[in-house]
Amino acid sequence: xxxxxxxxxxxxxxxxxxxxxxxxxxxxxxxxxxxxxxxxxxxxxxxxxxxxxxxxxxxxxxxxxxxxxxxxxxxxxxxxxxxxxxxxxxxxxxxxxxxxxxxxxxxxxxxxxxxxxxxxxxxxxxxxxxxxxxxxxxxxxxxxxxxxxxxxxxxxxxxxxxxxxxxxxxxxxxxxxxxxxxxxxxxxxxxxxxxxxxxxxxxxxxxxxxxxxxxxxxxxxxxxxxxxxxxxxxxxxxxxxxxxxxxxxxxxxxxxxxxxxxxxxxxxxxxxxxxxxxxxxxxxxxxxxxxxxxxxxxxxxxxxxxxxxxxxxxxxxxxxxxxxxxxxxxxxxxxxxxxxxxxxxxxxxxxxxxxxxxxxxxxxxxxxxxxxxxx
Amino acid sequence: xxxxxxxxxxxxxxxxxxxxxxxxxxxxxxxxxxxxxxxxxxxxxxxxxxxxxxxxxxxxxxxxxxxxxxxxxxxxxxxxxxxxxxxxxxxxxxxxxxxxxxxxxxxxxxxxxxxxxxxxxxxxxxxxxxxxxxxxxxxxxxxxxxxxxxxxxxxxxxxxxxxxxxxxxxxxxxxxxxxxxxxxxxxxxxxxxxxxxxxxxxxxxxxxxxxxxxxxxxxxxxxxxxxxxxxxxxxxxxxxxxxxxxxxxxxxxxxxxxxxxxxxxxxxxxxxxxxxxxxxxxxxxxxxxxxxxxxxxxxxxxxxxxxxxxxxxx
Ligand SMILES: Nc1ncnc2c1ncn2[C@@H]1O[C@H](COP(=O)(O)OP(=O)(O)OP(=O)(O)O)[C@@H](O)[C@H]1O
Ligand SMILES: [Mg+2]
Numbered sequence: 001x002x003x004x005x006x007x008x009x010x011x012x013x014x015x016x017x018x019x020x021x022x023x024x025x026x027x028x029x030x031x032x033x034x035x036x037x038x039x040x041x042x043x044x045x046x047x048x049x050x051x052x053x054x055x056x057x058x059x060x061x062x063x064x065x066x067x068x069x070x071x072x073x074x075x076x077x078x079x080x081x082x083x084x085x086x087x088x089x090x091x092x093x094x095x096x097x098x099x100x101x102x103x104x105x106x107x108x109x110x111x112x113x114x115x116x117x118x119x120x121x122x123x124x125x126x127x128x129x130x131x132x133x134x135x136x137x138x139x140x141x142x143x144x145x146x147x148x149x150x151x152x153x154x155x156x157x158x159x160x161x162x163x164x165x166x167x168x169x170x171x172x173x174x175x176x177x178x179x180x181x182x183x184x185x186x187x188x189x190x191x192x193x194x195x196x197x198x199x200x201x202x203x204x205x206x207x208x209x210x211x212x213x214x215x216x217x218x219x220x221x222x223x224x225x226x227x228x229x230x231x232x233x234x235x236x237x238x239x240x241x242x243x244x245x246x247x248x249x250x251x252x253x254x255x256x257x258x259x260x261x262x263x264x265x266x267x268x269x270x271x272x273x274x275x276x277x278x279x280x281x282x283x284x285x286x287x288x289x290x291x292x293x294x295x296x297x298x299x300x301x302x303x304x305x306x307x308x309x310x311x312x313x314x315x316x317x318x319x320x321x322x323x324x325x326x327x328x329x330x331x332x333x334x335x336x337x338x339x340x341x342x343x344x345x346x347x348x349x350x351x352x353x354x355x356x357x358x359x360x361x362x363x364x365x366x367x368x369x370x371x372x373x374x375x
Numbered sequence: 376x377x378x379x380x381x382x383x384x385x386x387x388x389x390x391x392x393x394x395x396x397x398x399x400x401x402x403x404x405x406x407x408x409x410x411x412x413x414x415x416x417x418x419x420x421x422x423x424x425x426x427x428x429x430x431x432x433x434x435x436x437x438x439x440x441x442x443x444x445x446x447x448x449x450x451x452x453x454x455x456x457x458x459x460x461x462x463x464x465x466x467x468x469x470x471x472x473x474x475x476x477x478x479x480x481x482x483x484x485x486x487x488x489x490x491x492x493x494x495x496x497x498x499x500x501x502x503x504x505x506x507x508x509x510x511x512x513x514x515x516x517x518x519x520x521x522x523x524x525x526x527x528x529x530x531x532x533x534x535x536x537x538x539x540x541x542x543x544x545x546x547x548x549x550x551x552x553x554x555x556x557x558x559x560x561x562x563x564x565x566x567x568x569x570x571x572x573x574x575x576x577x578x579x580x581x582x583x584x585x586x587x588x589x590x591x592x593x594x595x596x597x598x599x600x601x602x603x604x605x606x607x608x609x610x611x612x613x614x615x616x617x618x619x620x621x622x623x624x625x626x627x628x629x630x631x632x633x634x635x636x637x638x639x640x641x642x643x644x645x646x647x648x649x650x651x652x653x654x655x656x657x658x659x660x661x662x663x664x665x666x667x668x669x670x671x672x673x674x675x676x677x678x679x680x681x682x683x684x685x686x687x688x689x
Contacts, residue, residue: 003483005480005481005483006480006481006483008480009476009477009478009480009481010481012476012477012480013466013469013473013477016468016469016473017466017468017469020468021468209466209467210460210462210463210464211464211465211466212464213430213460213462213464214458214460214464214465214478214520214523216430217428217430217453217456217458217460217524218453218478218481218482219450219451219453219454219481219482220481221450372429372449373429373430373431373432373449374425374430374431375431375432
């Protein structure tokens, strides 16, 4: 009973209206560009000269060589040397330093004996980007520092694994969200905001302009209106996604390691879910103003509780429970899995299922709420 | 089948909040007729029309429209009705052609291009088909809206003040079209505030405060009300109006061009009232037959005690 002609009627009409509404269209395209630029500048992906403290429990040529190598790397500036745990912890906690480098007792002796002493790097990962650079570089810094020493070691200690361990403790942000995580996250946030907003006024605008009465006086069905009104914006979502992906690749040099087909599926379901969410709002909102307010009401938890802003596992359980009902939560996990960890479809089923469920529930409620009359 | 009324509704009632806007409204509209729907502002005309075509759910009442149940078969009703809304409800950011195409597609029409071209041609808008509907003048918007609601050649036209703001020539054309449709069997229910349009209707239903006060063939309405009228011209009309206003027997007093019409149900009292001014210099008084316009002015002033009118009209 669904008529393709009627869906096409609504679809074509929306496309024409979208094309005529240049400012809105421009905003839809500008939002991702601006967000990326903003985050791109704000996130210095290669931060240098971060304050660090060294907790010296041992001293000797190896230690000094390591410390000077650290300084040369320009990643950190050693602003303090302490000799006890308490002092070091305090510096890190108060935020005076981003890193605390602990050279353990008997480091030098254990090193030459091949007992693999541990250098501990405690990083304040509450600023994950700041921590990321050093954490990434520390292995190389240590290797360079100890290279001349290694040459002097007995042959049995050369080759193979280095005779020391660098242990990194990320504190305050155990998931260690990095810039790599933020750009895919932005994709979810931007799509949530723009897709929801654009359809949240889909029906509200018709109601406000009085065109709703003419529309309803025709035999068009609620499902046909819904399909016809949301599909044009899939195109907009696809454009936004392309912009962000291109920026991720060429501006932020984020590798795309996973399965593109899985990504396409995930992104489609996610865009549809947000369009449905917006459409549901538009069946409720009386005015465009109300629709905007409801969109923002939904937008905030999508940022705060989805794992975009704060690491999901570090949130209290009630917040996680809410988070599980937010489309962005599942999307973020899947996109990070696919883009950064090389996941394919089987790896993400656990999040795709819930997202599909949310989509169906939203569409169902929107259809039920749709008024065929003007009451 | 053909004698079955196109609209047949009984007891339609609709309230918004605690205000009953349409109160047990009955209507039977025979096929091929032009049915006028009159009443003061806010009397419930638009609300009634919306209930008839399934855009509002009646709180009470039942009936059929084009043989379909108004409560449960609104989709079928909508496919066969052309409803022109009182407020302009086409898309202002679509062109004339795009609007017409949109509605053609919604009705699933074949030969869309031809129909749209014909509609544009009959509007005389060939050169402006790409103009945005929002940039049309008020009268042209009305004419476009009318064309849009007729694009699927419906069996029933529900027109809510279709000619508001339309110039006299276009209104004439519009009524010629409606009559031509009626000859082909298309039924029209049209609400209007214009008397020159009311007289063109076969029958008129008059509503006030949500209640139907009168439902009769147009020609019989003045007689049904039992109105008597006198026409007064020449003389100082301002002074004469002041003298007659409120005089016993003068129930309405209205200016018609260069004359005054006074009407009332009690001919004796009315004659006595005008008798008193007969002597004034230059004044000419003639008894006339009360027309439709007097009838409706009378109805609108009397709407408060509507039950008495309803009985006398029944
Ligand atoms: N959706 C609504 N909510 C609340 N009140 C309404 C609604 N629609 C109409 N009304 C009220 O119902 C009454 C009748 O309105 P309606 O539009 O049917 O009158 P009308 O006869 O068409 O008037 P007009 O000649 O001015 O067009 C008015 O008092 C109006 O305020
Ligand atoms: Mg009205």
